[in-house]
Amino acid sequence: MNGHPIAEPTPLTMPFWNGLEKRQLIIQRCNTCHRYQFYPRNFCIHCESRVLTWEPVSSRGHIYSYTITMRAPGPDVAVPYVVAIVELEEGPRMLSNIVDCDPFQIEVGAAVVADFRRENPNESMLLVFRPA
Amino acid sequence: MGIAPRLSGQYAVVGVGESDLGIVGPEYTELSLQVQASLRALDDCGLKIHDVDGVFVQPGPFERMPGLLLAEYLGIQPRVNDTTMVGGCSNLQHIEHAIAALETGQCQVALIAYGSTQRSARTRKIGGVPEDPRSPRGQFDVPYGLLSPIGPYALATTRYRHLYGLEDEELGEVAVATRQWANLNPLAYHYEHPLTMEQYLKSPWISWPLRRDDICLVTDGGGAIVVTSMKRARDLAKRPVSVLGISSRSNAHYWIPGIDDLLTTGASITGPEAMAAGGVTYDDIDILEIYDAFTTMPLLAVENLGFCRRGEGRFFFRHSRTGPGGEMPMNTSGGGLSYCHPGMFGIFLVIEAVRQLRGECGPRQVKNPEIVLCHAYGGVLSAESTTVLGKE
Numbered sequence: 001m002n003g004h005p006i007a008e009p010t011p012l013t014m015p016f017w018n019g020l021e022k023r024q025l026i027i028q029r030c031n032t033c034h035r036y037q038f039y040p041r042n043f044c045i046h047c048e049s050r051v052l053t054w055e056p057v058s059s060r061g062h063i064y065s066y067t068i069t070m071r072a073p074g075p076d077v078a079v080p081y082v083v084a085i086v087e088l089e090e091g092p093r094m095l096s097n098i099v100d101c102d103p104f105q106i107e108v109g110a111a112v113v114a115d116f117r118r119e120n121p122n123e124s125m126l127l128v129f130r131p132a
Numbered sequence: 133m134g135i136a137p138r139l140s141g142q143y144a145v146v147g148v149g150e151s152d153l154g155i156v157g158p159e160y161t162e163l164s165l166q167v168q169a170s171l172r173a174l175d176d177c178g179l180k181i182h183d184v185d186g187v188f189v190q191p192g193p194f195e196r197m198p199g200l201l202l203a204e205y206l207g208i209q210p211r212v213n214d215t216t217m218v219g220g221c222s223n224l225q226h227i228e229h230a231i232a233a234l235e236t237g238q239c240q241v242a243l244i245a246y247g248s249t250q251r252s253a254r255t256r257k258i259g260g261v262p263e264d265p266r267s268p269r270g271q272f273d274v275p276y277g278l279l280s281p282i283g284p285y286a287l288a289t290t291r292y293r294h295l296y297g298l299e300d301e302e303l304g305e306v307a308v309a310t311r312q313w314a315n316l317n318p319l320a321y322h323y324e325h326p327l328t329m330e331q332y333l334k335s336p337w338i339s340w341p342l343r344r345d346d347i348c349l350v351t352d353g354g355g356a357i358v359v360t361s362m363k364r365a366r367d368l369a370k371r372p373v374s375v376l377g378i379s380s381r382s383n384a385h386y387w388i389p390g391i392d393d394l395l396t397t398g399a400s401i402t403g404p405e406a407m408a409a410g411g412v413t414y415d416d417i418d419i420l421e422i423y424d425a426f427t428t429m430p431l432l433a434v435e436n437l438g439f440c441r442r443g444e445g446r447f448f449f450r451h452s453r454t455g456p457g458g459e460m461p462m463n464t465s466g467g468g469l470s471y472c473h474p475g476m477f478g479i480f481l482v483i484e485a486v487r488q489l490r491g492e493c494g495p496r497q498v499k500n501p502e503i504v505l506c507h508a509y510g511g512v513l514s515a516e517s518t519t520v521l522g523k524e
């Protein structure tokens with residue numbers, strides 16, 4: 001979306017990417033211990049169960065930590081932009097961008113909510129977060 | 133677990149050497165730098181190429197089987213050939229593996245080598261190394277443009293600032309003190325370039341809260357060390373340096389979103405284990421050599437190793453405490469920040485520790501050090517190794 005290399009979904013991860021196309025955040029949940037996990041795996045990282053289902057989550061979380069990128073990694077990339085580790089209410093953490101914000105007003109612990117961006121019509125939808 | 137206490141002092145680093153450093157030019161390769169450093173390390177201890185029967189070398193971007201290549205070039209048939217690659221601490225982990233191989237009789241003389249042409253070959257990019265776009269990192273991390281490897285350390289720094297507070301000057305103390313050491317080392321890239329706190333504070337943000345002067349150099353270079361039994365070491369050219377303790381581990385993450393706690397690293401395990409193996413206490417340690425790819429790394433290391441409590445690392449470096457003349461000398465070569473940083477710095481920590489323990493360091497020599505603790509990270513706080521070295 002943003003001049004960075006783009007992801008290539010695999011059969012295992014496709015439900016996540018298909019969810020984004022419908023503007024839904026869907027992640028794996030274990031049928032045995034009922035905990036959530038991210039990124040997708042073919043077993044439960046908590047209890048080793050092989051039986052997992054894909055479930056929509058709240059899309060809400062908070063910023064565990066973040067950095068403001070000030071030096072562009074490529075010619076097509078605009079700076080500054082925020083890269084954060086977001087912790088979902090359901091527990092799992094994920095890397096993402098925080099958009100629709102003043103990068104210099106962000107704080108660790110701030111509440112965020114999922115958003116969905118597609119910069120280029122032939123690219124997959126990308127999960128991002130914005131201040132809640 | 134690290135090496136058992138009964139092995140403490142049984143093995144020694146007997147020879148050390150760097151290759152040419154800095155910007156070596158296009159005629160050099162990873163192999164030629166490994167070889168140049170290896171010959172210097174062998175000459176340093178008086179062993180011959182054909183004494184080497186264990187080769188430990190980490191792969192760079194140009195070499196898939198560097199152990200075989202180095203052995204062929206040297207004309208030897210090593211019984212042990214180990215190319216463990218866990219980032220910047222690989223060469224320290226190689227010492228632990230070498231001791232295991234020496235102890236079980238698999239080899240008698242271990243050569244540990246490293247070489248990188250990353251500066252001249254322009255293989256280092258601020259966006260990081262390309263990742264398979266189908267891999268977990270390729271799908272879920274790379275699309276967000278986290279600079280690499282500075283970004284993960286910036287995330288750790290932000291977290292630290294949030295929990296404990298951290299003044300810009302407190303990270304600056306690490307950069308400035310390390311530069312003062314480099315100004316005493318003629319081999320250092322920044323030998324002739326002083327760095328003041330004012331200059332540090334004016335250096336531009338790259339990945340806030342880290343600036344250009346929080347980041348290590350990008351240079352070419354190689355290093356090599358020779359490890360053998362203490363029994364054999366006593367007959368060699370120089371006074372051996374004893375491996376008192378060593379402990380390594382891989383943490384539970386490869387890339388940074390997988391880390392449990394951005395401020396807790398395996399150093400909290402490897403440090404105490406390596407020290408316990410040698411019966412060494414914190415007060416015994418005269419010099420710290422800590423991998424400083426970013427100023428945040430020594431900050432996290434001193435807390436996790438146990439030299440101070442959590443949140444107090446920010447005070448550890450104040451008043452040039454780790455600089456020349458300070459009470460806790462650290463990175464006396466000038467470190468990855470100001471001496472050299474050919475991609476992976478682990479081996480240079482050991483080279484400097486050995487030279488300090490031998491008293492070979494000229495103007496930057498610390499007075500009569502007995503014990504040096506080396507700690508290196510690999511990946512993005514993903515793997516580590518602590519090595520405690522002492523005067524025989």
Ligand SMILES: [Zn+2]
Nearest residue numbers: 030033044047
């Ligand atoms: Zn489970």
